[in-house]
Amino acid sequence: MKSTSSSLVSCSALVVALLMFVSHAASSQTARDTIVLGRQLVIDHACAGCHGGLNPIANVKWLAGRQSPLQDFYIGACTPVAPNAKPCFLTRPRNITPDNATGIGRFSERQIFNALRFGLRPGETPDVTITSMTPGQGNFPANPRYLAPPMPWPEWRYMSDRELWAIAAYLKRGVKPVTNKVEDSEGPPDFWASAYTPAELGPYPMPPFPMASEQEPASK
């Protein structure tokens, strides 16, 4: 069983890598289309809901990250009304405009892709194509450092490669840089590795349809 699943993983990783290559190559030809697609995804996934700007996009703080303490998330036992309960980690929406010093300007699009697909903090993960879904296997870091919750990458990793590359392209090339320094999020010393174990995250790619809670639609 174990070997089947691991070969499945490595097989799917190969496919992933191949798709990445194909979509990456294509993106250079239709850069603008890709960026416009990325823009649509950033808007319809409500990235700005946390990362700032809300509607309209004309807002100068578009995607510039935390502006006020009201935007902090309380992760753990604490809440805004019970801030002393432990454990307590304040996490903060990062500036995701391409500003070099305070945003994501110095990360490559691949590092942004790796953040969205694998949840890996871009500043602390090598700029490489990740070849596995399991820590320690392939070049998935053995001690992965994950983005702080509630960034919903565990769900968004199911987005297609094309979509994730498009988001990365839009953030890197389609948005104006804004200088807004956001302090790093707090978190446990393992950078959430014990919270995002493969068991917790569930299978990738998605399990076949239908699962126990699902059903085949009745055929007409």
Added chain:
Amino acid sequence: MIYPERPTLMRRASRSCVACIGVAASLMVSARTVRGQHAAQDRANAVSASAVRTGAPDTLRQPPILRNLSRKRGTVEVELTASVVRLALKPGAPTEAFAFNGSVPGPTIDVHEGDRVIVHFRNDLPEPTTIHWHGLHIPADMDGSPLAPIAPGARYDYVFTIKRGTAGTYWYHPHPDMRSGYQIAKGLFGAFIVRAADDPLKSVPEKLLILSDNRFRADGTVDFAEPRSSEGMRDEVNGREGDLLFVNGQLAPSLRIRSGQLQRWRVINVAASRVFRLALDNHRLLHVGSDGGLFERPVEVGQIDLANSERVELLVRGTGAPGERALLRAMPYDRYVPQTRPADWQTPRDLLTLAYSPAPRVRATAVPTTLRRIAPLDTLKATATHVIVLSQGLINGRMMDMHRVDEHASLGATEIWQVENLVGMDHPFHLHGFQFQVIDRAGVPEPFPSWKDVVNVRKHEIVRIIVRYDDFPGLWMYHCHILDHEDHGMMGVLEVRSPPPPPRELP
């Protein structure tokens, strides 16, 4: 200074390290007579001796000066052995430690510009090691980098000549692949002082302060965290920190000064990761030098940040009244990511008590306004810029590979290194072999030129430095000097190549 409970190296100790068994005072005398040329130190000791009678405590010991075996003028020939010893790194709790010539800190190597230095090194440790002469501008094969490990039981002679103009405070420590943090925490570090014949502060009494930290298990053994534990992860992120702070291996010693007296302190931070933000109660400090020696002129400051492996030279003016006390403290400094910031990081820590003797004030010594000339390296002459991106544990997205050259340069070239810190914690950046100058930090020009070999690149900061490879082709390391980061591969290799010979003229 820490002395072994039972000296295991008696034979060697008797030849080259009288201090290991001796009393500090008698040691100082013997070291002094051998060298016979450190007038400043003599005066400092004379002051100490007179104060013994007057009662102010003066417990800070100075590491022994390594005995010069050569009688030849301009040659310093010494023996250095790294071995396993039993001594109390933590006072009162003798344990297994590593030591150079049996003492922690190791003996001070004290030389002059122009000296030929021969270090007969023997590795009596059960594991490979090297000695890296941190900051010295010497040939690449003498640098003690991880490329040249010395096997257990093996000997190696480090031989190099000290260049003119390089007077300053340096230090030596092991630099083996993946084990530097371990070996230094076990006790392997020492000072290396280079003196100039025309030192403008020659007459000022001098003290060496080697700052370190460490932590221990209940039985006194050095506490290294299990890699997978929460503490281990904290060490990996922050770099290992100790809860006990030492000066010359002593906890909270006192240093005597006389009211009105001027003292020169050479301060070395040998801690694995801790940044010491130094402040002396009721005193303003005169900052007179950094890694590569004196500034052009003294700068008065309230406090000084000393990142790991950086050095400073200070002038402490005895502005206090007879009988007064002042604490030298490590003030809070936030170098951490919030995830692993220690709970007590905001607590100031006491390092040392400056104890004024009851003797009446002496007339203050005048401080020279000009110390030396430092020619700024010309950015217009820079022929290349190396962009070095530091992220957590990585440089330019890669881990150290000893078989890979990451950066190339030509001998004689002047180049800029743009060091960008991507992440929310400080990374002190060290380039082996060459002293550099900082151009700017976060776009703010450095106010005056100074020679550095380590620059602390703060959170999300870009620091530009300029370096001239005036001599010594070969392979050189550059790395984060947080030892845990360095050991885990946050390091790269620079190759400095001699330019090809000019084409021969046709007949």
